[in-house]
Amino acid sequence: MTTTSSVGQSVLDQLQKTASSSNTGTTSKTGTASLGKDAFLQLLVTQMKNQDPLSPQDNTQFVSQLAQFSSLESMQNLSSTVDTIASTYQSSQALQASSLVGRSVIVSSGSAVVDTTKGLTGSVVVPASNSSTTVKISDASGNLVDTIDLGAQAAGTTSFTWNGQNSDGTTAASGTYSVVATGTANGTATALSTYLPATVNSVTMGVSGAEMTLNLAGGSSVGLSKVQTIGI
Structure with missing residues (x-):
């Protein structure tokens, strides 16, 4: 058996x-x-x-x-x-x-593609009260185009608007512009983070559970979790 x-x-x-x-x-x-x-x-x-x-x-x-x-x-x-x-x-x-393709988003960035006939609206993150806050707009060649004086600012987020014009009042050419914000407190200047609008040209899907990446106009990319606001 x-x-x-x-x-x-x-x-x-x-x-x-x-x-x-x-x-x-x-x-x-x-x-x-x-x-x-x-x-x-x-x-x-x-x-x-x-x-x-x-x-x-x-x-x-x-x-x-x-x-x-x-x-x-x-x-x-x-x-x-x-x-x-x-x-x-x-x-x-x-x-x-x-x-998301074709939509406008607000992301943490130091540059933006600007249609100067419409201007540019962004925001500056102020971590602590500043006696003086400025935003400098420069063209793709690094030439200073305009300076926006926001004056004294309390801690928080403050918005700014550039009308698309040079400091002499003439309309600048549309294109990519860099935005640099600084805040002065107790005589010391500190770089500040800026949030600027951008248009989503395409989206790269995440692999193996990774988040998707938004490919923005101007050639930059950002993760979806880094987007502050999604507009129309």
């Missing part, structure tokens, strides 16, 4: 053996690289059919193997659920990305 030991190793041993074979890149004799829940159950049933009636399998071992089978099934179901969630997230991200 065939005994349990002659049938082969226990289901757990078979699982470990298969996992080891898969990790080393080898292929099992049956051509299967992994042991799924169906094969697991077949091994368990075969083991029960061929057990020695004079020395049957211990109930504790049987229950333990059933628990392993249940755990394996749960993990496979969980993996399937996670894959579904990931697919849904990617679809949602793609839909969100398509809706």
Whole structure:
């Protein structure tokens, strides 16, 4: 009569053996690289059919193997659920990305593409009270175009507007302009962060769960989490 030991190793041993074979890149004799829940159950049933009636399998071992089978099934179901969630997230991200193209966003930046017939409106972050706050506008060649004096400012965020004109009152050419804000407190000048508008030209989808990147007019890029405001 065939005994349990002659049938082969226990289901757990078979699982470990298969996992080891898969990790080393080898292929099992049956051509299967992994042991799924169906094969697991077949091994368990075969083991029960061929057990020695004079020395049957211990109930504790049987229950333990059933628990392993249940755990394996749960993990496979969980993996399937996670894959579904990931697919849904990617679809949602793609839909969100398509809706952002062509939109105006407010991001932390030191430059902006400006249509000088419409001017530029941005904001300056003032971490502490300043006796003097200025915003300098320079063209792509680094030439100073205009200086905006915001005067004394309390801690917080203050907005500014450039009318698109040079300091002599003539309209500047449309293009990319750099914006540098400084605040003076106790005689010491400190660089301040600026938030400027930009148009989203395209969106790069995140890989492996990474956030999407917005490619802005002017050639710069920024992560979606860095966007302060999304406009029309």
